[in-house]
Amino acid sequence: MKTSWRSASLVATAAAVLALTTACGQEQGAQSTGSQNVGATAAAGDYGSSTSPGNGYGADSGTQQSAAAQAESAGQLAVTESTKLGKVLTDSAGFTLYRFDKDTAEPPKSSCDGDCAKAWPPVPAEGAEAATGVDKTLLGEVTRSDGTKQLTIGGWPMYRYAKDTKAGDTNGQGVGGTWYASAPNGKKATLADLPGLSVRKDPKLGDIVVDKNGMTVYRFMKDQAWPVSKSACTGACLEKWPAVAPVSADDTKGVKKKGLMGFTRPDGIKQMTVNCWPIYTFSGDTAPGDTNGQGVGGTWYAVSPDGKPVGASE
Known part of the structure; x- marks a missing residue:
C-alpha cells in the first residue's frame, strides 16, 4: 500500500509540472x-x-513652488486638451491637477503627508468652482491628517506637482507609477x-x-x-x-x-x-x-x- 501511495504521489506531481510547463512553455x-x-x-x-530624485517623491526642495503657491485655491477649474493625455483637469492658473494611486475615493482618503505633500501640494477645497466640462456634483472635500480640507473630484483627492512651473506642464504624469493627471471626472486622464x-x-x-x-x-x-x-x-x-x-x-x-x-x-x-x-x-x-x-x-x-x-x- 505504501508503494502504491508513493507511485500515485509521483504521478500527481509529474502531472502538475506537465500542466505548468504546458501553460508557461519555456x-x-x-x-x-x-x-x-x-x-x-x-x-x-x-x-x-528615475525621474524622481531628491526626496523620493518626485521633487526636491530646490524645485518646489513657494509655500504661498502651494496653498492657493484652485479657483475656477478648467479642462484642457493634451495631445498625449486627452482631457486634463487644471486649476484657474492652468496648472495640472493630479491624483495618487495610493489614495482612495470610496471613502475619500489622502495618503500623501510630510515630504510627499511638499512635492505634491494638496489642493485646498475652499474656493474651488466647477467650470464647463466639470460636473459640479463631483466636487467634494476630504479632511487631511492635519485638519485641512482638500479638494476631491469624484472622491479622489487633488494635488499639484512642485516641478510643474508653468501652465500646461504635466511633469508629474506617471511619476513612481502612482501619480497621474486627473480627468474632469477624477479618473486618470487618458485618450x-x-x-x-x-x-x-x-x-x-x-x-x-x-x-x-x-x-x-x-x-x-x-x-x-x-x-x-x-x-x-x-x-x-x-x-x-x-x-x-x-x-x-x-x-x-x-x-x-x-x-x-x-x-x-x-x-x-x-x-x-x-x-x-x-x-x-x-x-x-x-x-x-x-x-x-x-x-x-x-x-x-x-x-x-x-x-x-x-x-x-x-
Whole structure:
C-alpha cells in the first residue's frame, strides 16, 4: 500500500509540472540569466534612471513652488486638451491637477503627508468652482491628517506637482507609477478607455504591450518564467520598475492568451505575467507612448504581444 501511495504521489506531481510547463512553455534562448540571482536585488545600473530624485517623491526642495503657491485655491477649474493625455483637469492658473494611486475615493482618503505633500501640494477645497466640462456634483472635500480640507473630484483627492512651473506642464504624469493627471471626472486622464493590457504599434519598436493607462510594459531579462514565474526585481529596483498588477485575461486585447496570468511574489505583491514572464512599467516613462525603459542596462525591454522582449538578443 505504501508503494502504491508513493507511485500515485509521483504521478500527481509529474502531472502538475506537465500542466505548468504546458501553460508557461519555456521559450528557446529566453532562460533566466543565472538562477542564483532570482529574487536578489540587481546592480544599480540595471534599474535605469528615475525621474524622481531628491526626496523620493518626485521633487526636491530646490524645485518646489513657494509655500504661498502651494496653498492657493484652485479657483475656477478648467479642462484642457493634451495631445498625449486627452482631457486634463487644471486649476484657474492652468496648472495640472493630479491624483495618487495610493489614495482612495470610496471613502475619500489622502495618503500623501510630510515630504510627499511638499512635492505634491494638496489642493485646498475652499474656493474651488466647477467650470464647463466639470460636473459640479463631483466636487467634494476630504479632511487631511492635519485638519485641512482638500479638494476631491469624484472622491479622489487633488494635488499639484512642485516641478510643474508653468501652465500646461504635466511633469508629474506617471511619476513612481502612482501619480497621474486627473480627468474632469477624477479618473486618470487618458485618450481612450483601454483594457487592462492591450497592444500599441510603436513607430520604432513595432507592436508592444501597454497597460490600462497606455504606459509601455517591460520585461526583465534576469526574471524567470519556467517552471514558475519569479521576479528578480526587488527593493530599489521595484521602485524604478513598478510591477503590473494582475488583470483578467478577458480584460486584454491583442495579447497572447497562453501564460497570461498573475502570481504572488515573495514580498506579497501580486504581479501580472505575459507568457509567464513578469511584467513592469518604468518610472522614467511619464506619458503614454514613452519607451524610455527600452534597453536600459541591457536587461530591460518592451514586451511583444507573445511575451518576448522586443529588440533583445536571446
